[in-house]
Amino acid sequence: MNVVDKIVLQGEKEDEGKRIDVFLAAELDYTRSYIKKLIVDELVFVNGKTVKPSYKVKENDEVVVNIPEAEKIDVLPENIPLDILYEDDDIIVINKPQGMVVHPAPGNYSGTLVNALLYHCKNLSGINGILRPGIVHRLDKDTSGVMVVAKNDKAHISLSNQIKERSVFKKYVAIVEGVIKDEEGKIEAPIGRHPVDRKKMAVIEDGRYALTLYKVLERFKENTLIEAVIKTGRTHQIRVHMAYIGHPVVGDPVYGFKKQKFKLEGQALHSSILGFVHPTKGVYMEFEAPLPEYFVRLIEILRRSTY
Template sequence: MDKVNLIVEENNIRIDTYISSKLENLSRSAIQKLINEENITVNSKAVNKNYKVKINDEIIINIPEPKVLDVVAEDIDLDIVYEDNDVAVINKPQGMVVHPAVGHYSGTLVNALMSKVDELSSINGVIRPGIVHRLDKNTSGLLIIAKNDYSHIYLSDCLKEHSINRIYHALVEGVVKNDKGVIDAPLGRSEKDRKKRCVTKKNSKEAITNYEVIKRYKKYTLIKLKLETGRTHQIRVHMKYIGHPIVGDDVYGKVDKKFGLNGQLLHSKSIGFVHPKTKEYLEFESELPIYFKRVLEKLDKSER
């Protein structure tokens, strides 16, 4: 059982709301379940979900071990860009969920990895073996897989230190004026929709995205993005924040009708990192998906 201690820094916020703002991996419904089971205490006493926290309250959260799910290896094609005894680099297709979760117990990257990769790290448990970082379901491109626990810890530390180079390409709505820019805007959960993230100073974390224009079209811009931090939905929220949501993003932008897309045009184009064992710097690049190229070709033709 994992144990998390929090010292409250704010007043008069419902405990489930406060905890969900601090622990992104726990939903409010999961927190309420923990409260009901008395796995969450405040100043060593059980509370109900309506309790409003006070400054200097000590919250102790006991998170039971996840129930072992029967995560089945599935013979799903994987684009394995690189693999050795310690790491693998996968080119994830759009539409594939990274690991099993409610509503997605099969067809995930993890199901495929269990069939194609001989060994995976165990640090994230049976549900997320080998998963060091994630891409959204409808974001395509490169991500690193850890094949043992040493590599997992090493790569997780690299992520925290921002030493993994992650470059994305995206097509965004509108014409971006500046050739280059930095979006330094903290991200937290949206109070209107807890499944979404937004730019906010309240219960937020630092988030920094660098962007550079690759090509401008009449109504769109192709851009390159480099992450300094890796918050949930960071690029998608930051681009919306500056008025240029990603084309096809039906959560932070608008439903695509013009190009017939199934998700946002956001691709993890390249990834570079120092190898956990050899300490050699490795960098990998992937091509844009066919559907992404077709949209760019259509835009090129329309502007001739």
């Protein structure tokens, strides 16, 4: 069986006792039935060994999920312009634009960041398979900003370990609905797959630990400009947490208000700063991506209060 993608996850304290199929269905964009099939087909390994769907996850378990080829995969290099903030033999740091998907997926094999990287780079880390070469972490399609890509396996492992240890610094800027009264705050609420809508995430009791720190930068008539630092990297974390406290990100089509005042292409969320220890140089490096034009224009509109 031809494996086209390999996903590596790690069990955390809050995952203790969960069935492996439940754990994976909550973490991945696949149905529980499909996950069960992968397990039965011996494509899921825990600490190097195959398991049954009833296996109970333990803290620090290394879970490897091999995704088989469902159709002919043809991920081609494409001459798509990249905003490169930094590059050397080990890593490439990109300012991803809003609207760009990070990696190919079934039914969408072109126009992604990976297609652009394959054209630009001779080598990318192969740890995450054909569909996600070099991809250590993701940004949502409509979230812009800085992200790092690994050019070789050594760099990939180093960056992945830093992410697992929560030592990577991630700061975002967002415009949210409503006026936040406090100058700063902390949102400590577990996030997991939504119990009804499996395409969404939600704050749920048995979710995975998630911590977001936020600080008010500027207040407007009906909105607030904030910066947010995430201490964990859960799917849609800032979007879910801000919606949870009643201040969803402006323009968010999934977690935001149904009635939107502004004609945005997606949520007003930007990854502004990313900091980590360089995989081979061993020095801390920090990269900043300037706010995109649409974001700056929206701030100007809010300052004029003409909406």
